[in-house]
Amino acid sequence: MVSISDVAEDAGVSASTVSYVLSGKRSISADTQRRVEASIRRLNYHPHAGARALASSRTNVLALVMPLRTDIHMPAMMRFVTSVVTTARRHDYDVLLLTSDEGPAGLRRVANSAMADAFLVMEVQSDDPRIPVLRELSRPSVLIGVPDDPGELPCVDLDFAAAAKRCVAELADAGHTDIGLIGSPPVVYERGTSFAGRFLRGFQEATRGLNAVMRSCAPDYEAVGRCLDELFAENPEVTGLVVHNEAALGSVLAELRNRGRHMPDEISLVAVGQDTAAHREVPLTTVPLPTEDMVRIAVELAMRALQGSSTPETRLLTPQISPGKSVAPRR
Amino acid sequence: MVSISDVAEDAGVSASTVSYVLSGKRSISADTQRRVEASIRRLNYHPHAGARALASSRTNVLALVMPLRTDIHMPAMMRFVTSVVTTARRHDYDVLLLTSDEGPAGLRRVANSAMADAFLVMEVQSDDPRIPVLRELSRPSVLIGVPDDPGELPCVDLDFAAAAKRCVAELADAGHTDIGLIGSPPVVYERGTSFAGRFLRGFQEATRGLNAVMRSCAPDYEAVGRCLDELFAENPEVTGLVVHNEAALGSVLAELRNRGRHMPDEISLVAVGQDTAAHREVPLTTVPLPTEDMVRIAVELAMRALQGSSTPETRLLTPQISPGKSVAPRR
DNA sequence: CTGAAAGCGCTTACAG
DNA sequence: CTGAAAGCGCTTACAG
Numbered sequence: 001m002v003s004i005s006d007v008a009e010d011a012g013v014s015a016s017t018v019s020y021v022l023s024g025k026r027s028i029s030a031d032t033q034r035r036v037e038a039s040i041r042r043l044n045y046h047p048h049a050g051a052r053a054l055a056s057s058r059t060n061v062l063a064l065v066m067p068l069r070t071d072i073h074m075p076a077m078m079r080f081v082t083s084v085v086t087t088a089r090r091h092d093y094d095v096l097l098l099t100s101d102e103g104p105a106g107l108r109r110v111a112n113s114a115m116a117d118a119f120l121v122m123e124v125q126s127d128d129p130r131i132p133v134l135r136e137l138s139r140p141s142v143l144i145g146v147p148d149d150p151g152e153l154p155c156v157d158l159d160f161a162a163a164a165k166r167c168v169a170e171l172a173d174a175g176h177t178d179i180g181l182i183g184s185p186p187v188v189y190e191r192g193t194s195f196a197g198r199f200l201r202g203f204q205e206a207t208r209g210l211n212a213v214m215r216s217c218a219p220d221y222e223a224v225g226r227c228l229d230e231l232f233a234e235n236p237e238v239t240g241l242v243v244h245n246e247a248a249l250g251s252v253l254a255e256l257r258n259r260g261r262h263m264p265d266e267i268s269l270v271a272v273g274q275d276t277a278a279h280r281e282v283p284l285t286t287v288p289l290p291t292e293d294m295v296r297i298a299v300e301l302a303m304r305a306l307q308g309s310s311t312p313e314t315r316l317l318t319p320q321i322s323p324g325k326s327v328a329p330r331r
Numbered sequence: 332m333v334s335i336s337d338v339a340e341d342a343g344v345s346a347s348t349v350s351y352v353l354s355g356k357r358s359i360s361a362d363t364q365r366r367v368e369a370s371i372r373r374l375n376y377h378p379h380a381g382a383r384a385l386a387s388s389r390t391n392v393l394a395l396v397m398p399l400r401t402d403i404h405m406p407a408m409m410r411f412v413t414s415v416v417t418t419a420r421r422h423d424y425d426v427l428l429l430t431s432d433e434g435p436a437g438l439r440r441v442a443n444s445a446m447a448d449a450f451l452v453m454e455v456q457s458d459d460p461r462i463p464v465l466r467e468l469s470r471p472s473v474l475i476g477v478p479d480d481p482g483e484l485p486c487v488d489l490d491f492a493a494a495a496k497r498c499v500a501e502l503a504d505a506g507h508t509d510i511g512l513i514g515s516p517p518v519v520y521e522r523g524t525s526f527a528g529r530f531l532r533g534f535q536e537a538t539r540g541l542n543a544v545m546r547s548c549a550p551d552y553e554a555v556g557r558c559l560d561e562l563f564a565e566n567p568e569v570t571g572l573v574v575h576n577e578a579a580l581g582s583v584l585a586e587l588r589n590r591g592r593h594m595p596d597e598i599s600l601v602a603v604g605q606d607t608a609a610h611r612e613v614p615l616t617t618v619p620l621p622t623e624d625m626v627r628i629a630v631e632l633a634m635r636a637l638q639g640s641s642t643p644e645t646r647l648l649t650p651q652i653s654p655g656k657s658v659a660p661r662r
Numbered sequence: 663c664t665g666a667a668a669g670c671g672c673t674t675a676c677a678g
Numbered sequence: 679c680t681g682a683a684a685g686c687g688c689t690t691a692c693a694g
Contacts, residue, residue, distance in 0.1 A: 001469075013664080014664070014665045015689095017663090017665075020664090020689090029663060029664090047444055048445050051381065051686070051687035066413070074405055075405035086430060089433060096428070097412070114379050114671095332671090346673095351680090354674095357679080363680080378671080381670085384672090
């Protein structure tokens with residue numbers, strides 16, 4: 001391994017000068033700078049991460065805590081994960097991947113063994129058991145999702161209440177008065193996953209004065225069929241559908257077709273999520289999850305917390321609608 | 332931060348003794364052992380990862396290199412990633428996540444700065460440009476996927492040629508003589524992604540003496556429709572379908588239904604992959620990707636390489652068939 | 663603008 | 679069975 005003293009020797013300077021060239025923490029003469037940089041390149045020098053962490057108490061590693069549940073929509077998660085890696089790299093950070101299944105002990109282990117400088121936590125629930133643990137850690141963390149009581153922890157999320165309102169408005173504006181919601185699976189509400197509850201409350205508020213009906217829906221084919229049957233049984237007049245359940249979306253579309261409800265002229269639909277909105281028979285009107293923006297903000301909040309200039313804040317992103325052809329005026 | 336000397340003081344021993352208790356590298360009296368372990372627990376001590384890496388030249392970190400392409404089936408990738416994390420933890424390893432988009436420089440950076448002990452590389456292509464880089468690194472790597480010339484690098488993959496044969500056999504055994512393959516998207520073949528080519532060759536071999544027809548198929552709705560039209564135009568007698576394209580599977584099923592080809596009595600189908608096999612209207616007969624097994628073996632190969640006892644080998648897993656209700660005897 | 667040196671927290675020969 | 683000490687490769691006051 002090439003070490004800093006190899007570079008120093010090669011460039012004819014001291015090790016500390018090499019270090020300062022790398023960090024830019026003190027001014028260096030143009031000539032020295034040039035020689036050191038040349039040596040670094042020539043020797044293909046990379047500072048030893050462990051040595052650096054030991055000396056500086058900085059790892060330049062972000063720990064990403066992902067849920068290990070299987071009832072989560074995989075493509076959405078994967079987008080988050082890749083986005084975190086590419087965003088972190090822009091700040092010269094690498095990403096250590098943790099699953100929640102090691103529990104609180106895993107978080108403590110990584111924090112106390114100085115493997116990461118900060119934590120990014122995905123899929124935060126209303127009453128997330130990880131929150132008290134994160135709070136007592138010696139390192140900052142940023143929540144993706146909003147718990148009931150974030151305390152001092154910064155949070156980022158889509159404003160799901162506003163998203164629900166946006167979906168309903170899109171349908172109401174087209175004249176629909178009888179609107180159904182295909183929501184997340186029951187287990188998601190039971191667990192108190194924060195975004196599901198916030199979306200539901202937004203939906204309920206937005207449909208005041210309209211005829212609203214809601215079904216929580218597991219993603220499997222049979223459950224989706226049952227949900228639709230029940231929903232239309234409760235209110236046969238439903239002509240507008242909001243789907244907040246990416247995993248079930250494919251089955252919902254198939255089952256509507258099976259039931260002969262043609263989209264958009266017989267049933268209008270707005271979906272939350274984006275996965276293959278463009279790849280459908282009828283391009284969907286969607287409220288996409290702004291993954292990139294959420295991750296960018298989350299990483300920025302983490303960087304700010306690491307600089308010590310952090311004021312805890314909850315950032316709710318305003319939902320945007322992406323128009324497709326799945327909403328038509330009510331006939 | 333609690334350091335090893337804090338523990339040593341608390342337990343009334345030297346720091347080296349604490350270290351040896353932790354590593355088990357020399358025998359310790361029962362009494363000392365007990366006292367040290369008690370102190371470790373009481374003080375909630377976790378060794379500083381950087382210091383440990385510096386002193387031992389071991390990080391206990393595995394770097395997982397994932398592709399950044401968007402044409403990859405996200406759920407399958409996510410399963411890999413989570414599986415790698417949980418499997419690595421069983422070996423007391425953590426996982427650093429890298430994307431291929433940093434290129435060769437990214438691999439060199441991580442290897443030379445001693446951020447990881449070994450590399451696990453996903454989605455390896457036939458002529459993967461990362462292979463020469465991996466070979467010159469000072470650290471071992473394991474490929475998930477089989478390139479044309481793995482050289483000294485150990486590989487793990489499903490035996491995709493055998494998988495194709497297994498699929499065809501399932502249909503042929505049911506009396507089908509006209510068999511179609513819905514393959515991966517054109518871009519996957521163009522890129523020379525290894526598994527796609529091996530599957531195709533297996534399919535071609537297995538269908539000798541039968542009437543075979545093949546279409547490479549993008550996952551979007553229109554492309555799937557076109558593929559099916561072309562496929563049935565080329566051979567209207569096709570009654571058996573092999574689908575090696577998880578992303579397109581949903582659309583294939585929808586389009587078969589749209590065309591009035593009822594499964595399984597009018598069209599039999601075998602799919603490679605597993606994602607929601609059980610959640611379909613008709614449960615699918617599938618050849619699942621043995622993700623867990625592949626990852627377990629990949630991690631074991633990495634561990635063995637780190638112990639120096641590595642003989643480079645290519646491990647091709649035998650495909651299993653998981654019976655559903657999507658294959659019926661030819662009428 | 664630059665260097666010599668202490669110190670970060672471990673592991674591991676060396677010694678007994 | 680155990681300890682004292684060197685050394686891993688950095689960063690950063692301290693000094694000039």
